[in-house]
Amino acid sequence: MSVTPKYLTGDKAAIQEFLDKYDVFLFDCDGVLWSGDLIFEGTVETLEMLRQKGKQVVFVTNNSTKSRADYKKKLATLGIPADIEEIFSSSYSASIYISRILSLPPTKRKVFVLGESGIEQELTAESVPFIGGTDPSYNRTITPADYGQIVSGDRSLIDPEVGVVLVGLDFHINYLKLALAYHYIQRGAVFLATNVDSTLPNAGSLFPGAGTISAPLVKMLGGREPVSLGKPSQAMMEAVCGKFRFERGRACMVGDRLDTDIRFGIEGGLGGTLAVLTGVNSKDDFLRGEVRPAAYVDGLKDLLEGA
Amino acid sequence: MSVTPKYLTGDKAAIQEFLDKYDVFLFDCDGVLWSGDLIFEGTVETLEMLRQKGKQVVFVTNNSTKSRADYKKKLATLGIPADIEEIFSSSYSASIYISRILSLPPTKRKVFVLGESGIEQELTAESVPFIGGTDPSYNRTITPADYGQIVSGDRSLIDPEVGVVLVGLDFHINYLKLALAYHYIQRGAVFLATNVDSTLPNAGSLFPGAGTISAPLVKMLGGREPVSLGKPSQAMMEAVCGKFRFERGRACMVGDRLDTDIRFGIEGGLGGTLAVLTGVNSKDDFLRGEVRPAAYVDGLKDLLEGA
Structure with missing residues (x-):
């Protein structure tokens, strides 16, 4: 150009x-x-x-942290009238892609989410089952026992029905979640991202964007990028x-x-x-x-x- | 070759x-x-x-999570006699580089650490002041107020004496720490890594290595890599x-x-x-x-x- x-x-x-x-x-x-x-x-x-x-x-x-309903609310708060049908968020785009375009085997339909509630709401609206996300049980430090359980596929940590890893902006990212996401991908899960923006504008400056949550996985996978559903x-x-x-x-x-x-x-x-x-x-x-x-x-x- | x-x-x-x-x-x-x-x-x-x-x-x-003293102990536990002088860890290598090779202005001698106690011990041994690391006050979710305070350089979150960001393997990585590290680098801090290994072998498989902790920052910095002090x-x-x-x-x-x-x-x-x-x-x-x-x-x- x-x-x-x-x-x-x-x-x-x-x-x-x-x-x-x-x-x-x-x-x-x-x-x-x-x-x-x-x-x-x-x-x-x-x-x-x-x-x-x-x-x-x-x-x-x-912005994957908000659902379309959240966005409509945000727009209204700022004085902007909008219909929910006028709003397209990357969490919505990703949910549609998973439910209508990906052909997942019936035993591999669950999504492991690295992200916030916006993704969860849109997955729910499309009837896509998921784990991870804002579930507080993932907000913890990895323990010595976790390593072996993750590797052996222990049901307490690894859900055999997970067929997709969906990564968005996650303000609660941690080592355990990254380890789990990597192991799900190594077990064959499809690697998706709501978007891969490197930064998130806030307070007149820049903060880590959704692309920084998938970046550790890309590094571990030798440069393999997720399929991104955002702009x-x-x-x-x-x-x-x-x-x-x-x-x-x-x-x-x-x-x-x-x-x-x-x-x-x-x-x-x-x-x-x-x-x-x-x-x-x-x-x-x-x-x-x-x-x-x-x-x-x-x-x-x-x-x-x-x- | x-x-x-x-x-x-x-x-x-x-x-x-x-x-x-x-x-x-x-x-x-x-x-x-x-x-x-x-x-x-x-x-x-x-x-x-x-x-x-x-x-x-x-x-x-x-492995930057252990100091040389930790390593000597680990070797001894496994039945391997070793002298501390025979051990070179990336945390030691990074500490020597900061204290003896980098010429930091007297007002910019502090290190913001993303990593575990091995780095802290080696920095202490070289009399290099640091913040971050295992300090539990960083183990929290970012709050709406943090964004503005980070951007404005509020002393409660941004230490003006930080002249180096040192990234090693951090089992307690979180969004707040990544945001702080990015803002220190944008304010002129030298971007160092103990090492950039993509993976860490454990339990017969692979887990996120130190390179996955610097990867989000590399993404935000448009591909700029840290100076790595490890192999x-x-x-x-x-x-x-x-x-x-x-x-x-x-x-x-x-x-x-x-x-x-x-x-x-x-x-x-x-x-x-x-x-x-x-x-x-x-x-x-x-x-x-x-x-x-x-x-x-x-x-x-x-x-x-x-x-």
């Missing part, structure tokens, strides 16, 4: 032309609409403006397009990250990509990156000038 | 010729002398045989050779891992390398690997035939 991204901020005509080109806007959330728990000025008004223009708005997030994986794009049946050429992906959001839009063959400077990547990244957005603005609210 | 490794097991003449070539034997421990807490049959006798032939024996281990790092070889002042051509490295032990011996210009089949790598690895030992045996005890 050697095009130079178009800078739209302050250019009313260019913004109007940009808005007219699309019927659907897919939004990354964190870094675009808000940062952590702080909503950006103008977010609510911008989304409202788009809806008034008759645009379809879709929220596409790699930029096209599994998520298929789910979004399957639901709304829009024309891809009339859709635009809006995000702050080149390697997830912008790549997601480009590889999905969307009509456009818009990057914002309120998140992870910088203007320099946009102008010189290997992956480049078609256009960029300082912040989402700059689109209001095209109202 | 396209030589074909020589198989010595059962070949008395070849073993005797092999033993005669060296005055010094550097031994990896786990996977060579023992596995986990189980000593291999013939280990004690083989080491005794070598000592009786006047060979210098050195124990070189990447195959030549920092450790310099320390070993500096102490014993032996002729490298008359020394042989004995180990089970191609990517650490055998590479360590080859890159260190030792006269020979001997691989054993009681650890991580297989015969196929030895014969077809990118890095290959000069010779290999089924197990260390096979050398007894050359007594």
Whole structure:
């Protein structure tokens, strides 16, 4: 992608032309609409403006710690009205992939989860059985006895029905869980990740993302990466397009990250990509990156000038 | 390295010729002398045989969870007499590197440790101040308030004197510690690892090694690796050779891992390398690997035939 991204901020005509080109806007959330728990000025008004223009708005997030229901609640708290069907989280995408696309043998249908309740809720909604996750019995230090029991496949630690290891962001990651995940994979479990973002924006800086929870396993597996169901994986794009049946050429992906959001839009063959400077990547990244957005603005609210 | 490794097991003449070539034997421990807490049959006798032939024996281990004193105790428990000076652990190697080689400004001399007591003991022996490590106050879940405090450099969480992040095997790894380590590195701390082994052999299988504790940070740092002070790092070889002042051509490295032990011996210009089949790598690895030992045996005890 050697095009130079178009800078739209302050250019009313260019913004109007940009808005007219699309019927659907897919939004990354964190870094675009808000940062952590702080909503950006103008977010609510911008989304409202788009809806008034008759645009379809879709929220596409790699945050696996929340379910779609959690997200709807978060959006409401911040003053953003949204329907649950407009929300696509990586935990939802992963759950759909497991329940509808993976062909698991009947005796291997259980998922060992490294992650938070968002994954659990979406797996439950798809009737996929799971262990691990937020179960507090896993929040402990590994003991000398555990090693032998894990290796021998003792039922107290190793569930023979586990056929999938699903890794998302886990604020309770520990050595025992990593050891169990590795042994399930070595026993043949499919290695999936909700997403592999290296970092998670919070408090104006970066913290470990979901990719840091799968990284130890990738290291142990000699570099073998999980199948990721979050952006930029096209599994998520298929789910979004399957639901709304829009024309891809009339859709635009809006995000702050080149390697997830912008790549997601480009590889999905969307009509456009818009990057914002309120998140992870910088203007320099946009102008010189290997992956480049078609256009960029300082912040989402700059689109209001095209109202 | 396209030589074909020589198989010595059962070949008395070849073993005797092999033993005669060296005055010094550097031994990896786990996977060579023992596995986990189980000593291999013939280990004690083989080491005794070598000592009786006047060979210098050195124990070189990447296990950072133990100090040299801990190792001497472990060796004694297993019936292997050893002097503390014969033991080189990656925690010792890292401590020497920090205290004697790194030129840290006087206000940045503290080390943030991700690891166990072996590292703490060796840092203490070298009078290097540290925080983190086994301090139980770090064994907790990250809280919403932590994010802002870490970012703002609040003294309750961020110590401005930290100039080094040292990562070893940490059985108590958690999200908070990873977040702190990342922020110290972003604030300019030197990123070191005792070693970056991907796996740790135990109970006849593999568990997460020290490299899985640094892997999340490497992921967050866009692929930037720590300076590793364990095998195959030549920092450790310099320390070993500096102490014993032996002729490298008359020394042989004995180990089970191609990517650490055998590479360590080859890159260190030792006269020979001997691989054993009681650890991580297989015969196929030895014969077809990118890095290959000069010779290999089924197990260390096979050398007894050359007594």
